[in-house]
Amino acid sequence: MTPNVRAETDAAFAGEVARFNELLAKTAADLDEPGSPILLASTPPSYDIPTDTYDGTHPGTSGEHKIAAAFAEAMYQAWDLGEPYEA
Numbered sequence: 001m002t003p004n005v006r007a008e009t010d011a012a013f014a015g016e017v018a019r020f021n022e023l024l025a026k027t028a029a030d031l032d033e034p035g036s037p038i039l040l041a042s043t044p045p046s047y048d049i050p051t052d053t054y055d056g057t058h059p060g061t062s063g064e065h066k067i068a069a070a071f072a073e074a075m076y077q078a079w080d081l082g083e084p085y086e087a
Helices: 003-007 011-031 061-079
Strands: none
Touching: 003 011
């Protein structure tokens, strides 16, 4: 899950987000198969909630580009598919 403003200010919610991300990673690992691979991309280090979302949660244009770049880079590194994303 991408960072959001509520997780920055609500410790209980942040814990649920961390738990969700952990379960998501475990599920992806469990379901990953050679014929149907699953890949998770990390949140870009430059992702900034005030700049990259339009409401503190949902990505705006710049956030969408950063997320696309993270997925492109992950696919390129893991599977040699395509090339790194250039905005």
